Amino acid sequence: MDNKALKKLEADLWESADLLRAGSKLTSNQYCMPVLGLLFLRYAYSRFKLVKKEILKDRPMRRGVVLPVEASDFKEKSAIFLPKEAQYEYLVNLPTNVADANLIGANGQPLNSLGEVVNNAMELVEAQSEQLVGVLPKDYTMFSDELLGELLRIFNNNALDEVGGDIMGRIYEYFLNKFAKNIASDDGVFFTPKPLVKMIVNVLEPTSGVLLDCACGSGGMFVQTGDFVNATGMAANNTMTFYGQEKVEYNAQLCLMNMAVHGLTGVIKSGDEANTFYHDAHNLDGSCDYIMANPPFNVDKVKSESAQAAGRLPFGLPAVNKNKEIGNANYLWISYFYSYLNEHGRAGFVMASSATDSQGRDKDIRQSLVETGHVDVMVSVGNNFFYTKSLPCSLWFFDKGKRSEIQDKILFIDARNYYTVVDRTLNEWTEWQLKNLNAIVWLYRGEVDKYFALLDEYHEVLGSDKPFSEQVHELNERMKALRAEAKKAVEAADKRDKKKVQADYDEKIAELAEILTVAKEANWLYEKFGKGEYTDVLGLCKVADRAEVAEKIFSLTPGAYVGVAPIEDDGVDFEERMAEIHRELLSLQAESNNLMDTISRNMKEMGL
Structure with missing residues (x-):
């Protein structure tokens, strides 16, 4: 799965889950732990299936029958064994009316709601991992069966079986990030x-x-x-x-x-x-x-x-x-x-x-x-x-x-x-x-060898051994040409095709912008440190000895040592940019006038 597809998967999963939160009347604080718990359970199930497949490859047989997998087999591979009742597929495929299924929990208690079944699954997982005892959320009864069932289906996305633990971890971190923004009270x-x-x-x-x-x-x-x-x-x-x-x-x-x-x-x-x-x-x-x-x-x-x-x-x-x-x-x-x-x-x-x-x-x-x-x-x-x-x-x-x-x-x-x-x-x-x-x-x-390895990485990603400053210039010229081409193409397109043409060019522009950003960062580094010798850079970095620190009364504030960098030319043509802003303003004014005309006509038709 490439980075673009992964970002879309992250965003889609979050949007679906957060949409349910908005309709549940639960706060982000209440919603955070249960959702992350389900995401964890989904990861554990993907890992379980993968490891089980590996175990069965070389599984011995007895009397013509493959020996069943056991919890100890999973422990040897640093994975969690999941009993059937804790497997994600089992939870997703439960009947709509859980009470009619006559399910019994790990402690012998009847399970009458989907929330109780998921709580039971969490207890079963904890029994397999000493590190997780008392850790996993078990408050799923606060959800209606309908809402919880929908949440389970959101994370039943097949794409999650195609990604490794690193990617699943990234999705988990993505959700943590989103919840951190929402839970302002914390x-x-x-x-x-x-x-x-x-x-x-x-x-x-x-x-x-x-x-x-x-x-x-x-x-x-x-x-x-x-x-x-x-x-x-x-x-x-x-x-x-x-x-x-x-x-x-x-x-x-x-x-x-x-x-x-x-x-x-x-x-x-x-x-x-x-x-x-x-x-x-x-x-x-x-x-x-x-x-x-x-x-x-x-x-x-x-x-x-x-x-x-x-x-x-x-x-x-x-x-x-x-x-x-x-x-x-x-x-x-x-x-x-x-x-x-x-x-x-x-x-x-x-x-x-x-x-x-x-x-x-x-x-x-x-x-x-x-x-x-x-x-x-x-x-x-x-x-x-x-x-x-x-x-x-x-x-x-x-x-x-x-x-x-x-x-x-x-x-x-x-x-x-x-x-x-x-x-x-x-x-x-x-x-x-x-x-x-x-x-x-x-x-x-x-550690100069690491610096040179980074320069090599930049050249490899950019696909060129030309000086970085030259590459920045060439990419800037390509960007100008591509934007001009996009403008002409959109203007020439039929009205019904304009959005698609614009979207296609937006994607091309974004891809080129990404490469241009890499080139600019490479040039930023090379302009300052060239062939790999540390030097103090005004406004950025300085190596000071203890005597200098003592002179500044033992301040450890970097700004007290590095000084102020000269103002750099950002490469933007002022007159050209002001003309662009003026054109944008005229366009927005025209849109505003059209909108006001439409509102006035509608009000007249309504007799207001």
């Missing part, structure tokens, strides 16, 4: 935007060892790490050990389901014992190879005595008020992330922008951090990267195993002006922009 805390997660994972480059996320939400750090490790040819479950803490049990359930959909196993603790301010739930202080997290920002009223008793504060407590409370817990989190690392560990986390130069005790702790030599990379992120809040943030990276050549240095990247606009309220880094930012880190670390 402030989207269970879902860290994927570009930020990928940036953290790409910089840390996890391969093996212990990974802790002590504010794990829905588990995006684990999932992306799994993808990163698997892409290297290793199996994440064999090389990585995942630990998570998540105070909100609802979010921890999402995390465990998310990990299961991606074929990952881990130990996730939730509830009061997982309140990181007061508990090291896994006893991992000083033992982690990797720390990744997006903790809640600016938390107040943390009990200082309890926090101090829980330890993991190598630089002491942040400021304490007269009520013996910590008024801002940002530096508690920062201290924890450093303390959890072993002697060669790396940490990457999201933090409020204000923490890079906050004063008082925060500044003292920050100074102590800088003086360890383990602060590695600091990245400023612009507005609108989160789904429900527009504030900027920063990414912090520690590395206790830094090469001696950069032991005294910190790489600052100001990426506030480097992003792609998704819509009015959301920005992101594309895959190519993530690679470019990562390339700056490679060059800072002296």
Whole structure:
């Protein structure tokens, strides 16, 4: 399944499911977990069928009969065995009136509604997986049989049998993303935007060892790490050990389901014992190879005595008020992330922008951090990267195993002006922009071979070895010609064919625009770093030593070091663009006048 088909499948599934939500009078918060549970069950069934087919290939026979598959066969292949009553096909094909089917649940109870049958299926799945016990949703009786049956049919799409676990995981993440936008009351805390997660994972480059996320939400750090490790040819479950803490049990359930959909196993603790301010739930202080997290920002009223008793504060407590409370817990989190690392560990986390130069005790702790030599990379992120809040943030990276050549240095990247606009309220880094930012880190670390591999990848995707600037120019010219051709073709087409002709050209223009974007990103990178030597770029990046940081009173704000970039010519002809805007305005005015004339005639006909 290509990317275009997958995007359509994601959108179609979401549109169908959300349409039912709108008609059910349920809130997104109520609807989220049950829908994700059904999506999980659908994934488990696809995986079950695939693994069963593999098992039966070499299945021994006894007295001419193939031995039946058993739960242990599936465990050997890291898959969940599904009893018949938990298989998706069974649920979809139940009779309309479930009560008349005389069904009996796993505990011997009669099942009189479809909701009860699906709850029973979830219990049967949990019985097959220790990691999922008490995790899957079992509140399907809040749906009418009609609504639940329709939901089951939506996810019975045959296309879901044709995609692998990675794709199914992407669809699950797509739904998580959509719910995060809708559940504004939760402030989207269970879902860290994927570009930020990928940036953290790409910089840390996890391969093996212990990974802790002590504010794990829905588990995006684990999932992306799994993808990163698997892409290297290793199996994440064999090389990585995942630990998570998540105070909100609802979010921890999402995390465990998310990990299961991606074929990952881990130990996730939730509830009061997982309140990181007061508990090291896994006893991992000083033992982690990797720390990744997006903790809640600016938390107040943390009990200082309890926090101090829980330890993991190598630089002491942040400021304490007269009520013996910590008024801002940002530096508690920062201290924890450093303390959890072993002697060669790396940490990457999201933090409020204000923490890079906050004063008082925060500044003292920050100074102590800088003086360890383990602060590695600091990245400023612009507005609108989160789904429900527009504030900027920063990414912090520690590395206790830094090469001696950069032991005294910190790489600052100001990426506030480097992003792609998704819509009015959301920005992101594309895959190519993530690679470019990562390339700056490679060059800072002296990993020049990775930079050259990326240049080769650009040339391969673009299908040309010409200089990137030349390719951008040629593609721009092709785009101008294609737009002119499209305009003429639409104008010349019969009235009934205009929409189809326009749609065909829109598709061609979109495909060319995608290639042009890749060329522009390649040129952006090559213009700055050419043949693979790191250099400070005004307004973008700078490597500063500890003496420079001390001069700036230990601020870790990238903008304080990189300076301001000169204003670049965006290549737009001002007069030509103003003429286009004028023509668009005249066209809109004409449409408005026609619409007003139509309304006036209709009102006269109605005698108004």
